[in-house]
Amino acid sequence: MSLSAKFLLVIASLTAGLLIVTISAFLMIRDVQQDTEAMSNHVLPAVETFDALEVNLHKNRSIVLELLHSHSADEVTGLLEEYKEATNSTSRLLDEVRLRFTRTESDRALYQDIIQARSKVVRERTAIIALVQAGRAANGLEKWQALDADIDVVEGLYREGRRRTQNTAHEVLLASRETLASSKNRAIALTLIAISVGLVLAVTVYRKIAKPIQDLSQELQVFQQSPDLNMRFEVRSMSELEVISRSLNMLMDWVRDNARQQEMQRDMISRMANHDNLTGLPLWRLGKDRLLMAMAQADRARQNFALMFLDLDGFKAVNDTHGHAAGDAVLKEVAQRLSQQLRHVDTVARIGGDEFVVILGPVADEAVARHIGGRIIAALTHPIHFQDQPLLVGVSIGMAIYPQHGKDADTLLKAADQAMYAVKRAGKNNFAFAMDPSDA
Ligand SMILES: Nc1nc2c(ncn2[C@@H]2O[C@H](COP(=O)(O)OP(=O)(O)OP(=O)(O)O)[C@@H](O)[C@H]2O)c(=O)[nH]1
Structure with a gap:
């Protein structure tokens, strides 16, 4: 009623x-x-x-x-x-x-x-x-x-x-x-x-009208004191209160879903700002954060880690011969193959065009870097198929070890970049370590 x-x-x-x-x-x-x-x-x-x-x-x-x-x-x-x-x-x-x-x-x-x-x-x-x-x-x-x-x-x-x-x-x-x-x-x-x-009516009025309103008010007070969007208001079998409780629950659901959506949108925006649209890899903005974190972690644990600077070989020819879409497909496939060669503690970021940076996680000395560099080169030797066309690219990799080749991010990156250019000059599709600063 x-x-x-x-x-x-x-x-x-x-x-x-x-x-x-x-x-x-x-x-x-x-x-x-x-x-x-x-x-x-x-x-x-x-x-x-x-x-x-x-x-x-x-x-x-x-x-x-x-x-x-x-x-x-x-x-x-x-x-x-x-x-x-x-x-x-x-x-x-x-x-x-x-x-x-x-x-x-x-x-x-x-x-x-x-x-x-x-x-x-x-x-x-x-x-x-x-x-x-x-x-x-x-x-x-x-x-x-x-x-x-x-x-x-x-x-x-x-x-x-x-x-x-x-x-x-x-x-x-x-x-x-x-x-x-x-x-x-x-x-x-x-x-x-x-x-x-009168007494029966008073008790009925209290039980059927006043008490449910009082209970709903107490629930609202609890919500005021500690707002929790997962809280449910009891749906009472009294049409007006039922409408109020159901509306409150709907409002809570709506606010919670809205908050969740906003959070997802924020995540998406942040992801779009920090990740490459084409390959889904982190951009250098995020890659640099990871590099700084890796440096701090290595300093604390007195460990080394390796940084690789990668530049594809023969990529321009793919673009020029098969078109920009083919170049995009190659970049996406390269990103995937790179990720497959790495562990979850490692980072691969696209820093622009056909250039990538790989940060190998802790305890990555020259031997580990050499091993992974070899695997990456091998992974890219297989042709990439685009519209039934086999496309071939190679990769030149410059490697720098922290803190041996640079004690700050820019120096370390520059050392790896220079090592990569040395590989290009030496004939491409290979890797080389940076020179020690004392030799430079
Ligand atoms: N398809 C495509 N091409 C891109 C993109 N970004 C840069 N490029 C092209 O990538 C090419 C990079 O040039 P290079 O690095 O000189 O090409 P390369 O043939 O690999 O030359 P080397 O590095 O000397 O081996 C340029 O032609 C750019 O226009 C992209 O997002 N998609």
């Missing part, structure tokens, strides 16, 4: 977890809110209604009692006003009770009992008031006992209604408490699930 897809999955899971916890908390709050609303809208007002009914009942009871003992018409009128008000208020309150209270069958039965008992009280009060208004308060007083007892009945019924309402309030409270408790448990369970999912 790709890195971005994993990120997306983690964020989506966290969002979903948060959403679940939020919705659950919201539902819990809504349940409690509904219970609270039911409490404040219905139950508590119903309790107040029963309280108010009881107050009105006692008020009317007092008014009737005062009417029975009233002395003036004004007093009667005032009391009747109050009575009317309280009675109207009671009717309104009973309507409220009908709306709020009559939820169950037994509540409705209680309500009917209240209405009947209250109607009886109203009738009795009305009868007493009529007697008072007729100036027969004494007769009214006789009916007071019965009214008082019926008022007690109504009062009892109001109290029962109030008690039931309070019970309902209690039930609502208990239900709210239960709702809260179960919501709390649900919230705790959801929170625990969310924490567990």
